[in-house]
Amino acid sequence: MEGLMAVIESLPYILSGISVTLGIVALALAMGFALGVPMAVITIYGNRLVAQIIAGYVWVLRGLPNLVLLFLFYFGIFPLLGWNFSPFTIGAIALGMRSSAYQTEIFRGAIQSLGEGQMFAARSLGMSKIQAIWNIILPQALRISLPGWSNEYPILLTDSAVTYAIGVAEVLTRGSQMVTRTYQPMPIYITCAIIFILLNLGGMRVIHFLEKKARIPGWGRGSET
Amino acid sequence: MNSIPTLAVKNLYKSFKGTPIIKGVSFEVYQGETKVFIGPSGAGKSTLLKCINQLIIPDQGQVFLNGEEVIHSHSRINFFRQKMGMVFQDFYLFDHLTALQNVEVALLRVKKMHRQKAREKALRELERVGLGDKSHLYPAELSGGQAQRVSIARALAMDPEVMLFDEPTSALDPELTGEVLEVMRLLAQAGMTMVVVTHEMGFASSVADEVLFIEDGKILEKGPPRQIFLQPKEERTKKFLSRISQLYGELNQNHG
Numbered sequence: 304m305e306g307l308m309a310v311i312e313s314l315p316y317i318l319s320g321i322s323v324t325l326g327i328v329a330l331a332l333a334m335g336f337a338l339g340v341p342m343a344v345i346t347i348y349g350n351r352l353v354a355q356i357i358a359g360y361v362w363v364l365r366g367l368p369n370l371v372l373l374f375l376f377y378f379g380i381f382p383l384l385g386w387n388f389s390p391f392t393i394g395a396i397a398l399g400m401r402s403s404a405y406q407t408e409i410f411r412g413a414i415q416s417l418g419e420g421q422m423f424a425a426r427s428l429g430m431s432k433i434q435a436i437w438n439i440i441l442p443q444a445l446r447i448s449l450p451g452w453s454n455e456y457p458i459l460l461t462d463s464a465v466t467y468a469i470g471v472a473e474v475l476t477r478g479s480q481m482v483t484r485t486y487q488p489m490p491i492y493i494t495c496a497i498i499f500i501l502l503n504l505g506g507m508r509v510i511h512f513l514e515k516k517a518r519i520p521g522w523g524r525g526s527e528t
Numbered sequence: 529m530n531s532i533p534t535l536a537v538k539n540l541y542k543s544f545k546g547t548p549i550i551k552g553v554s555f556e557v558y559q560g561e562t563k564v565f566i567g568p569s570g571a572g573k574s575t576l577l578k579c580i581n582q583l584i585i586p587d588q589g590q591v592f593l594n595g596e597e598v599i600h601s602h603s604r605i606n607f608f609r610q611k612m613g614m615v616f617q618d619f620y621l622f623d624h625l626t627a628l629q630n631v632e633v634a635l636l637r638v639k640k641m642h643r644q645k646a647r648e649k650a651l652r653e654l655e656r657v658g659l660g661d662k663s664h665l666y667p668a669e670l671s672g673g674q675a676q677r678v679s680i681a682r683a684l685a686m687d688p689e690v691m692l693f694d695e696p697t698s699a700l701d702p703e704l705t706g707e708v709l710e711v712m713r714l715l716a717q718a719g720m721t722m723v724v725v726t727h728e729m730g731f732a733s734s735v736a737d738e739v740l741f742i743e744d745g746k747i748l749e750k751g752p753p754r755q756i757f758l759q760p761k762e763e764r765t766k767k768f769l770s771r772i773s774q775l776y777g778e779l780n781q782n783h784g
């Protein structure tokens with residue numbers, strides 16, 4: 304019963320880490336999206352040299368363990384540049400950059416799956432390249448990429464726990480702190496696990512709702528269900 | 529007749545990675561004329577049409593629209609392309625937009641037309657191709673023939689001076705080609721200037737002012753449809769026609 308008591312005692316503190324965990328996930332997702340979409344567009348339609356730089360960026364970030372990136376930023380690059388950012392911000396930036404690499408690949412694949420015909424058709428009507436990308440290519444590519452994109456949520460949610468290592472007060476960090484206090488690792492880590500699972504479940508429901516909203520009648524390539 | 533052709537192509541060349549595909553093509557189309565290109569797969573027909581509106585930039589040669597040179601400069605090309613409507617073999621409708629929105633989108637974004645006016649114009653164009661009642665459907669909900677007619681309406685909405693058709697019926701089931709050819713026939717009758725790549729010989733013989741046989745990137749032979757289909761001069765034209773008539777049926781089985 305000591306375990307239960309420890310959980311009850313710890314719960315409010317751990318639960319208040321949810322907003323931190325979700326905050327990091329949301330910021331990283333948004334940052335990955337904001338960088339990933341233009342990087343995918345440039346990779347396909349843009350300047351060759353810039354496209355190669357992006358390819359290098361994607362390649363490097365996909366090859367780095369999250370923890371390495373996190374330490375590099377937290378102990379290395381940010382102090383070196385004299386930037387005094389909170390662990391939370393640095394965690395969100397590191398995860399966001401990594402996600403941007405994955406999201407670039409997701410959107411690039413989606414744009415390519417459209418085929419060149421959509422661009423030809425749009426340009427044949429007198430649209431500029433940018434008008435075609437904005438009005439024709441992206442609305443379709445984003446819909447196509449939704450199923451792949453929604454995987455980024457559980458990935459980032461689970462990855463967000465590594466920010467424990469730089470002391471971000473997210474769910475796992477708070478759980479660990481309570482373990483030190485109560486000496487009840489099992490019940491408390493199980494509590495953390497359940498919180499992550501529920502966050503995953505809830506997030507996926509939101510995403511499936513969005514997928515349904517984005518579906519186009521008769522269009523097979525979008526989402527199922 | 530107006531002495532300036534609506535469309536003039538002069539000595540066009542295009543290579544892909546060092547392989548010449550278009551090797552010096554010239555022709556003119558006057559207002560209201562329909563020219564039909566025929567030729568074997570890989571002859572360069574699609575490449576030629578795309579070179580005309582600069583979707584593919586030719587290596588050499590010139591294209592003139594009403595006497596004005598079509599140049600690939602950012603500001604001008606988008607204007608020229610509106611004036612040269614293009615219809616593709618695979619329709620290339622915008623799948624995320626309804627039939628109406630497909631026709632409307634360039635009116636709004638390119639012509640910057642007022643919303644209400646664009647809608648009215650788009651509906652008129654859909655009615656013109658017999659699809660006024662399908663305006664709310666998405667491309668995936670249309671038959672191939674309907675989809676191709678929407679793509680024709682989409683091009684027509686820009687008020688083009690010339691229409692370029694690239695095998696508009698070859699992706700369709702045989703029973704659906706008729707409705708598309710009928711729309712094109714009416715368009716020609718209404719005085720549209722057209723360049724059509726097609727192997728529908730019935731259509732060509734009844735609508736074309738001239739048939740041009742293109743092979744290996746060059747126009748090998750051209751003349752009135754009767755002459756090309758019934759008394760081709762070149763051996764290669766004869767061979768090609770006999771193969772085509774096996775595929776598409778004889779000349780006299782007129783469509784539509």
Ligand SMILES: Nc1ncnc2c1ncn2[C@@H]1O[C@H](COP(=O)(O)OP(=O)(O)OP(=O)(O)O)[C@@H](O)[C@H]1O
Pocket residue numbers: 544545549567568569570571572573574575576
């Ligand atoms: N973007 C490209 N890059 C390289 N080669 C190309 C490209 N586009 C076309 N080609 C080549 O150019 C040749 C002519 O192609 P094109 O599509 O113009 O022929 P076509 O006459 O339209 O044939 P079809 O009747 O099959 O449509 C083909 O050999 C094709 O492989």
Ligand SMILES: [Mg+2]
Pocket residue numbers: 573574575694695
């Ligand atoms: Mg072709």
